[in-house]
Amino acid sequence: MRRIVYLLFFISLRAAAQNAPAYPPLVNFTADQDKDNMMKQLGIISLRPGPSGDEKAPNHANYDEALANPYPDYPEILTLKNGKKVTTAEQWWKLRRPEIVEDFEREVYGRIPKDVPKITWEVKITDREFMGFTPVIAKQLVGHADNAAYPLIDVNIAMTLVLPANSKGPVPLLIMFAPSALPAPAQPAKDELQKINDALKDLLLNARPDLKPIFDKYPAYNMIAAQNYGFNPFAPRPAGDLPAAQQLIADGWGYVLIDPASIQADNGAGLTKGIIGLTNKGQPRKPEDWGALRAWAWGASRALDYLATEPMVDIKHVGIEGVSRYGKAALVTMAFDQRFAMGLIASSGEGGTKPHRRNFGEAVENLAGGEYHWMAGNFIKYAASNAGFGNKTANDLPVDAHELIALCAPRPTFISHGIPSQGDANWLDHQGSYMATIAAGSVFKLLGVKDLGFTNDYKTEKMPGVNVSILDGQLAWRQHDGGHTDGPNIKYFIGWADKFIGHTAAGR
Template identity: 70%
Template sequence: MKSTLIFFLIGYFSVSCCAQNSDKNDGKSFLPIVNFSSQQDRENMMNQLGIKTLRPGYSGDNKAPNRANSDQALANPFPNYPDPLIFNNGNQVMNPQQWDKRRAEIIEDFEREVYGRVPKNVPKVNWKVKVIDSEYIGFTPVIAKQLVGQLDNSNYPLLNVNIAMTLVLPANAKDPVPLLIMFGPSILPAPSQPNREDLELINHAVKDLLIKSNPELKAIFEKYPAYQPIASQNSRINPISARPIGDPPTAEQLIAAGWGYLLLDPTSIQADSGAELTKGIIGLTNKGQPRKPEDWGALRAWAWGASQAFDYLSTEPKVNIKKVGIEGVSRYGKAALVTMAFDQRFAIGLIASSGQGGTKPARRNFGEAVENLAGGAHYWMAGNYLKYAADQAKFGSKNANDIPVESNQLIALCAPRLTFISHGAPSMGDSNWLDHQGSYMATVSAGKVYKLLGAKDIGVSNDYKIEKMPSVNTGLLEGKLAWRQHDGGHTDAPNIKYFIQWANKFL
């Protein structure tokens, strides 16, 4: 750690010299990008916070000596979660008007201690269309549009950030459609291909070019007259007979139900790496320099990107902007929940298998822990989050029970909007690491805010200490807060049809 501190101080004084020289160059010199490894970045934050050592995280390997707890009897060392309807001063929230003040109080704690703050100097996004294509998903014609959101980097030209996303809408929809933003690669669903006549013209031109560059190829082409350098990419397979057993893909279900969807590439916003925090949108706003303790982490950056996508969708006349949702699985399930909690314009959330930092209570000693995120994924969170895994520090030590907020409150921030909490089965790969029981407990507790705001929750009491988690494939889908654990793995695909039916009922 001492070597890292020396490295950081050298970098700091070098940067200071550069800053002093910038005035001599008419403001055209910029501080160089600081390139830390993930470990160096974490140690730099520890130095800022006065942390000497962090407690190690737990292992998901049941045979490891530091294996994570999987015994429910030992899972609740801190059984009392912060109440979403109790102000920090101890007063009770009595009505929806008071909830607005309490909501702001919870937001402030999450921003400062857990996810970080979006800076005021975030550059403007300029959206440009790369491709517009007429395609089919199943038997439904769609319009697919690939877009790039270019961020203004005039204040720091050393970094370029271009947000990648693909918008897909039913071509024949008469009215604006509901839409689900999903974190994932920005890819076209089924790019249209040249017909037979056009492909023949392309191949003639390709052969001519190849022969000009290598005359010996003429004899080869004459020997194989039917050969085409570019083959048709149309498989001509019957789409019904080729369908695998089970539900259609998520995109096909959405389009068939009259929805649109948008694929938002989170790594085009901020890399999923602790070594990249001086790059991406976080690096651009910090001008290539390391974060401060309250600066945003990747989860908040990905959520910010989803809000930028929402801004763009408000310009699309075929999208019903009042019916836009956000979806994500695993780390992107965390990001989807953060998006839903902080941006009240989103009407629907599908939060899948999100674990620690998502729906799992930090105070639960079961599976993944605060120490795991602090040690292996600190870049998802604000720097201040490291304090709660501190073993030795200038402030002593802290643990999960010292965090002023909890996952039940994060879910409560979504109230009274439609929020579907999804999990799979541990036996199928949705690991115990995610703490399904804890996620259910947080959902139960959050329900009291839905009730306060006049919306039905999952339909049970809000005593998370006594309510029993439903069996697999038993959905609690009668309220605006919903829960369902399917019998698949680490995915939300088996819950998509239930999610669409549930959302359509309320929309």
């Protein structure tokens, strides 16, 4: 009888193994191997090297404005591919905007697959904390991607939500690309902490009686010291503004911190993992597949999905913020997901608000050679020096940065920069960013809102001085006198956004 049971058991195991789905093995490329694979798919033999950020290098980047515009004519933003002019909002929405979106998806940022796994959000921690003198409710969440189709990859999006605790109604909110962290985790009371320390001491003494002389020598020692993450009104305070998150809470906003690395790694070796790898079942990308910028933007959209379930969030007034590479991601988020009500786009450079056609600082070749993983595979073509299709340059791109900004219209879009002497390097091309913003303004005007208030001639308009605020319209510009951050512009952004969404902070 026992032999029959064992036989049936092994037969069932064999049947289960035969019926189990076969998953393709996960490809583990280095970044160089991954890029080489994409170049072979595209028929590219070699790429032009990007300019160096080291001004002493032989191939240093250009910072001479006289040489900055080898391709002075940007794509016509209000002209259809058939040559007809766009003169109405209806033509923009139905005809021109879809053309621009298609070009960006195919050639620049990549397409989001239709079968991206669903995200299920789990609240891991709910904590009552203080930011300054303001009580807040802070939640740490994890967004689990459904990996049933490919269990070899796990994607768990890390996010923190912080809302003012005493708000009388739903509040506006800003999603920021940043590590997920609670602002001021609540700590045990003094007597509770003492109980924890006493218990730990007893456990150690039971396991290691030889530690008793040490504890006797230091009777007041506690293994867990009291921590103060919160705001101490009696402590010295640095000069300047409060941190961005604290300014938002003080004005009656909420905020979200979403960790881009938990969505998609910031390197080429990670492209067969993360949400891109999960969707591709661990295989290398195809030329039109999405890159990390689009993946991070997709993650922000999934955060917005969750926020729609939070009754204290004014879901119609949720914005997106980012600096540097995350400024690029914030702009891509705004451009492709029209549910986002506003954006603070800071120091985003090449691949963000800097025109590809400008020869100033960072160039297309830098992204194609180094940060190619941010972009669609097809983007690499525009740095090709030797390929089956010949060669291409930035001037061959069908779209440019002004059109990406225009995809945000008519929603409030704030373009922010610092200054080179404080660390917001010339590499970012502030002048080019301003030119793109000027050119994008024609679409804001067409849709019935205000742009920067000047002409849309990007070839002649002069960039405003440092700390000059151009904040009268839904398209805004401000170059502060700080470094590679949007911190000095946060207070201007909040006041500007409040004006357009009709929000008044408590006590104002």
